[in-house]
Amino acid sequence: MTKRAIICGAGIGGLATGICLSRAGWQVTIYEKDTEIRTAGAGLNLWPNGVRVLKELGLGSQYEEISCSLDYYKTYSSSGELVSIEDLRNWRERYGAALSGVYRRDLSRLLQGALENGSIRLGHEITAVERGDGVLCRFANGETAEGDLLIGADGIGSVVRTSVFGPQEFSAGGLVRWRGLFNLDDVDADPLAEVEVWGADGHLGYLPIGNGRAYWFAAAAGMANDTDEVLAHFSKWLGSPVPGLIAATDRSTVIRSELTDFTSPLKNWSRGRVTLVGDAAHPMLPGMAQGANQALEDVKALGNALASCEDVEKALVSYEQVRIAEVAPVVRFSRSLFDFDDQYGLTKSDSNPLFERYDRIVERRNG
Structure with a gap:
């Protein structure tokens, strides 16, 4: 049956x-x-653990066609000081997949196309x-x-x-994240790197997502609700790559998302x-x-x-x-990682907090 x-x-x-x-x-x-x-958001960051599942579903080659595999993860201060570079080029062999970026709509279309016609109502x-x-x-x-x-x-x-x-x-606290899209040809950015920029008053990250596109995501303590104010805030991070990509952002793509999780897990x-x-x-x-x-x-x-x-x-x-x-x-x-007082204001002596936690939690199961 x-x-x-x-x-x-x-x-x-x-x-x-x-x-x-x-x-x-x-x-x-x-x-x-x-x-x-509908697909809320702009881009997605797929790490080896997620990409491997797509491969097991038989979608590995199709995913490679729509995404961008990344070789480096770079961290800067908001004044432009290079804090760290993580070399990821051995991840394909070590973990079976690369760190990657993909346009959310493209991934959604790929998954829809792998389903039988009529299976979605x-x-x-x-x-x-x-x-x-x-x-x-x-x-x-x-x-x-x-x-x-x-x-x-x-x-x-x-x-x-x-x-x-x-x-x-659900947890309360007014946490907000902003996102936007831009074209890599319009900025001076490494097309094979994900970048995090940390300051005393927030952080902004960006990564390529395939087909010459990239997206950025930003958050800060007390982040304003007005798009103009948010873009003006990060445009002041002179010396870093941020003002250039803000200037290149297609304003129609900028979205605001409220963030929350459970106060206690199920x-x-x-x-x-x-x-x-x-x-x-x-x-x-x-x-x-x-x-x-x-x-x-x-x-x-x-x-x-x-x-x-x-x-x-x-x-x-x-x-x-x-x-x-x-x-x-x-x-x-x-x-x-949303404890801003602890995470912002990195110096060269610091390692990227995302990688510290990924090492401890996810990478342990990637091996």
Whole structure:
């Protein structure tokens, strides 16, 4: 008998889950609340752990075509002093993949293209979940869907999560990140390097994302809400590469995102035949650039658990036990990188705090 999987949410995690399960013999339907697949944000930083999952899904060569593999990770002070250079050229052999940047929309299109036609249903906003021998989803348009497995990949405001586990408490603090796009030809920037620039009042990073494009991301304590004020703030970092890329930024691409995570992590992600992946399970601040990577690791672990156990409920328990333990330190350290008082104002004696934490958490499983 065909096993039916319902996935709510057509983001990176939901689409990748659909590919993974359909290739394992599941009949997959992905339900997305919007009438088109929208992709918030500009670029994505995929580290070796995330890229390896794409390779295991058979998408490695296609991903290389749309992304940019990086050879160096450079850190500057806001006055332009070079603090450190991390040489990443051996990562392909050492970890099986390079550090890379990709345009979020391009990755979304790649994942959509790997799914069977008709497997994505747009304009289906989930409103309720009913559990029994299987699962039943109710949608705002009046339709319902029944399946043997439900995966909530519906993001930080997950309706699936709330239906099963109730409302969660989110951290407060007014953390904000700004992002924008620019063309590499318009700036003096290394096309094979990701760069972080740290100052006493904030940080800005940027990286190539393929096809001659790059994106920047910025945050600071007390960051203003007005785009003009934000761009003016970072344009004052004279001596660093930042003013040049700010000047080259397409203003229409600049977006503001409020950042949050749980005050306390979920103790369980699964109940019966329902489970969660990605931000629905473990929203995290972008300090370690691991949001999409950890969602992809969820997909891999979920696929492994379902393949190794015929009993769906037992498989979901196994999945959450593995992933909750692995993702917890990533969430904690991602938040610690937004402790601005401790992280800003680097000198040459300092190492990049992102790499310190990546060494301790993610790289340990890359080997």
